[in-house]
Amino acid sequence: MEKLYSKMKIFHYKEKLDSLAKDTENITGPIHIRIKPTNICAHHCVYCAYRSDNLQLGKDMSRKDSIPREKMLEIIDDCEKMGVRAITFSGGGDPFYYPHLFETVTKLSATSIKFAALTNGSRLKGDLAEIFAEHGAWLRVSIDGWDDESYSKYRGVRNGEFTNVMNNIAAFKKLRGACYIGGVIIVNNANFNHIFELTSRLKNVGANTVKISPCIVGDNGPKNNEYHKVFYEQAKEQIRKATEELLEPGFEIYDSYHLLEEKFNKDYRWCPYLQILPVIGADCNVYSCQDKAYNFNGGLLGCIKNQRFMDFWFEDKSRFYKIDPLKHCDHHCVSNDKNKFIIDYLETDNGHMAFV
Template sequence: MARVYSGLKFLLYPDRLAAIREGRACAPVHVRIKPTNRCNHNCWYCAYRADNLQLGEGMDEADQIPPEKLFEIARDLVDMGVKAVTFSGGGEPLLYKSLPEVVEYLSANGIQVGALTNGSNLKGKMADAFARHGTWIRVSLDAHDDASYAESRSVGMGKFSQLLRNIRQFADRRSNCVLGASFIITESNAPHIYSVCRMLKDAGVSHVKLSAVVVGNEDLGNSVYHTSIRSLAALQIERAKELNDDQFHIVDHYHELAERFQKSYESCPFSRLLTVIGADGGVYTCQDKAYTEGGKLGSVLNQDFKSLWYSEETCGRMQAISPARDCQHHCVAHAKNLALLDMMSLDPAHIPFV
């Protein structure tokens, strides 16, 4: 089966890479939009709600992007030539009532759409929109049965079973929208990695992405947390990989956590390729700095996104980003930045010697 995950996708946008190399402004390839901060789950490890994580330190759970503003943003993204939009949290994006219409508009105008969701509202009109117009949707979970799901997310009994029904029903549509799952590995669920992957494969997902829960802002605290389960998790993951076939694949990102904290470089070129718009109207450098003052580039509540993005002030703020100084925390773009910085350091006279 064709791969849907890669840290090298940015190489397929040479126009953006040339602009970055030459110091010119360019539209982002990908925009993550958090339409609402409202959520019907309360995951104990949620990066936006856990007291021990800086992510979300300025988040107001009542915030949501006004529908008319979201449609304005969508029109700007089309006009700018943005290629993809992912709807995520913040809160649970599929609770945003106008989302089906926005998804349809973006798709009709050439922008591919994905979503990260807890899957509770992947049904009815919302499921219709993604089945017809979405490129992918990924359901996040962290439990193996109704009781463990209720405990980890502070939801009622039976919600895990309901989630599996939603997944099966979406898979049964056999649409072109790729249905995946994300399993967040914790101390309590590590013994169940294989059984959950087996369950999800049987439910119809095309892949399961395995990731380590983040419990703190620093590398050490996360390493200590995972020390006691690392061997067990590795065994479970290897067993889960035996489920791989032409229709299903395990995507193992569990081992990458420790590689994403320490940084020595002084610029963040990947911030030009992907940006985040929060439910508060704030535009942020990345998902790891959403709802933090240090990551905020500006707000679309008092101007349109296109004007903000191309402004001298925004360009200056992006140029001033120093990961070595500002980003000694988890960073999903770390490996991509290393590759971009390596490319940007090349002597032009020697580039043809591939």
């Protein structure tokens, strides 16, 4: 298995890179889109960023929203015409609660667009599991509790749900197809001592990857660091142990657990990544990224309720530069490093390019 996680993937798309700056007239379609089909989810995770009152992310989210079936099929048609390479279904809610997901991925399976999903794993069964196994690129199951009791406490779900999810992952691995399945462990002050145990369990049921990420407890860096510093070294020790003892060909651990300050400070004035990986919400709004989804004053690029996504995207390039990261993004940003690499690449003086 080659590396699944890399911050440099965008450098394989030169045409896209060369279209990003304001002074180029060219507009190209996004490479990858996150679609949030529904905001409905039956889990009630204590750390869920979309349901937390103290984060800008999700502050204007309506829990009942869902993309109408016809709109979703139209979006998929547009993505194909725009040359979109990949779609990830994520939340808001859990994509597997969207009643038209099977029809949507069946349509996608007939295109060259790769697709993937983030899910809690509870509904990873039946036709949906089969079509993802056969045609999907990857699935990532979010997880936090390390056994039935702790999992139920984290998520406000019935006892036994952890076992159900683990069984679903194991059964998924036995299906025909090349779809990767992984877990994402969201580290907080209750599970940091169980990272090794949970990573091992995920490996034992057949997960290909485990990503380890911090839970976000506030919009500002110091507040997050204050929370994580208390158990940071112990969590890192667990990750080191997992990496030393569990890593092998076919099983990847992606350590994304870090103190957060550097993710929050931006020194650049436009965001390349919002043209590369935008978000379509369950409210049929287009947002700049997964860190600003459902924030009308911060991340909203426009609405496609009464307009095709493709027409919206190519209509007006200036909308891509209204967000100034230095002023508007003083919070977590998953694309911060990638934005910095791209700006560095684009701003290199042509006359000095040869001095590599």
